[in-house]
Amino acid sequence: MPHLHHSCQEQAALFQPVIADIQDYSRGLFLLALEDLPEGFSFKAGQFVHIRVSSSDHPLLRRPISIQRVHQGRLELLIREVGVGTQLLHLSKPGDRLDVLGPLGTAFSPIQPGERVLMAGGGVGVAPLLAVIDQAAVGAAGDLCYGVSTASEIQELDPFQRKDCFFTFHFSTDDGSRGHQGFCTDVARLLAGKQVYNRIYTCGPWIMMQKVFEIACGAGLPVEASLEVQMGCGLGACLGCVYQSTDGEFIRSCIDGPVVDGYTVEWERA
Numbered sequence: 001m002p003h004l005h006h007s008c009q010e011q012a013a014l015f016q017p018v019i020a021d022i023q024d025y026s027r028g029l030f031l032l033a034l035e036d037l038p039e040g041f042s043f044k045a046g047q048f049v050h051i052r053v054s055s056s057d058h059p060l061l062r063r064p065i066s067i068q069r070v071h072q073g074r075l076e077l078l079i080r081e082v083g084v085g086t087q088l089l090h091l092s093k094p095g096d097r098l099d100v101l102g103p104l105g106t107a108f109s110p111i112q113p114g115e116r117v118l119m120a121g122g123g124v125g126v127a128p129l130l131a132v133i134d135q136a137a138v139g140a141a142g143d144l145c146y147g148v149s150t151a152s153e154i155q156e157l158d159p160f161q162r163k164d165c166f167f168t169f170h171f172s173t174d175d176g177s178r179g180h181q182g183f184c185t186d187v188a189r190l191l192a193g194k195q196v197y198n199r200i201y202t203c204g205p206w207i208m209m210q211k212v213f214e215i216a217c218g219a220g221l222p223v224e225a226s227l228e229v230q231m232g233c234g235l236g237a238c239l240g241c242v243y244q245s246t247d248g249e250f251i252r253s254c255i256d257g258p259v260v261d262g263y264t265v266e267w268e269r270a
Contacts (some may be wrong), residue, residue, distance in 0.1 A: 012104055013038045016097045020074055022090070026152040028081030029124070030090055032065075033074045034098065041075070042103075043067050045110070045131035046226050046259040049077070049102030050234040053088040063089070064254070066203070068127035069134055071159070078127040078155065102221050104234050106259045108132050108201055108224055113139035115198045118140035118221075120145040120188040120212045122204025128226050128259075129203060130194060133160050141166035141190050147184030147204070164213045176225070185211040192219045199223065202262070210267040223262035229253045 004219040017034035024030045063085040065100055067168040069076040081090045092098070111117050111132065119142060121129040126146050130182060133144065136237050150173055170187045171179030182189050185208060192200070200219075203226035218221035232240030236255040245251050245264045253260075 004035045013041070013104055014099070014101050016099055017039075017075065019092050019094050019096045019098065022092065022093060023155075025155060027149060028086075028090065029153050030079055030081070031068075031155060032077045032079055032089065032092075034077070034100070037070070037073060037075055038209035043070060043131075044103070044107030045135045046107040047103040047105045048258060049075070049100050050104060050132045050231070051101075052087065053085045058083050059088075061085075061232055062101065062224045062234060063232060064258075066103075066124070066131075066226065066258075068130055069159070077123045079107050080124050101234060105254060106257055107260050108226070109199070110141035111136040111142060113137045113141055115235070116196065117142040117199055117201055118145075118188060118191055118195070119143065120147070120184050120204070120208070121202070122147045122184060122208045123149075125202075125204030125208075125228065127203075128159050129201060130157075132201060133162070133165070136162075136165050136167075138164045139166075141195075143168050143170060143195065145170045145172065145184035145188045146210070147172040149174045149266060154178060182209075183208070184213065188212060189215050190263045192221070193217075197221055200262075202226070203228065206267075209262075213262045213265070213267055215252070216262060224259055225262045225265060226258045227253050227260060227265070229258070 015038050018036045020035040047065045048064045050181040057077040065077045068078050119129045172184040199222040200216045202209045229241050232238035234254045236252045241253040244266045
């Protein structure tokens with residue numbers, strides 16, 4: 001089955017950056033900034049890094065984290081503490097070094113001049129979508145529906161307010177503390193019925209992306225989805241991150257994804 005963009009493992013590097021800063025938000029959400037990157041380090045929006053979180057064998061597996069931005073020599077990663085691995089990352093201190101492999105995986109289609117894209121991101125799923133905005137061509141436009149539990153989880157977005165593009169942020173919170181009270185898919189559905197878009201991008205919880213796919217189907221629009229799945233090796237060898245496509249094939253999320261054509265995903269999986 002063809003995928004959107006060939007993965008770029010041939011550009012991946014194994015490196016040991018130093019933690020420059022850890023910025024806490026709430027509910028275990030934090031922004032990790034790394035520096036001392038390989039010379040010329042770059043990535044495409046939607047790609048991820050694979051981080052070894054401990055010098056011991058526990059936990060054994062690396063953790064895949066979507067890249068949000070590389071700016072002024074710093075690699076920014078938006079992370080939520082959900083288990084032992086991300087807890088260890090959260091407990092790290094500035095000055096500590098990490099073992100990182102990347103960038104890995106496929107990327108979103110770049111937004112070209114004159115194009116308008118609808119995006120929906122839930123929680124840490126907003127990170128690769130902010131990368132899309134950061135890398136969009138001059139004159140590109142779009143709407144980003146940003147959904148979180150409460151306003152304190154919304155990060156500072158000034159770095160992504162570009163004067164040479166036209167992007168609008170639409171906030172949704174579960175508790176109504178900022179923007180729409182409800183889901184970001186509620187707002188995305190309204191926008192899809194009012195605006196003209198070239199395609200839709202999404203990243204977040206599976207059920208959220210399933211609803212975005214339904215919106216895309218209703219609007220007759222292409223949709224690209226970044227799948228948040230557990231991974232093992234990150235290189236396509238272990239088959240620990242496979243999902244079933246609509247044609248019955250099993251696809252490796254780490255190299256055939258994480259960004260895939262939403263119409264190839266079997267969204268009704270158990």
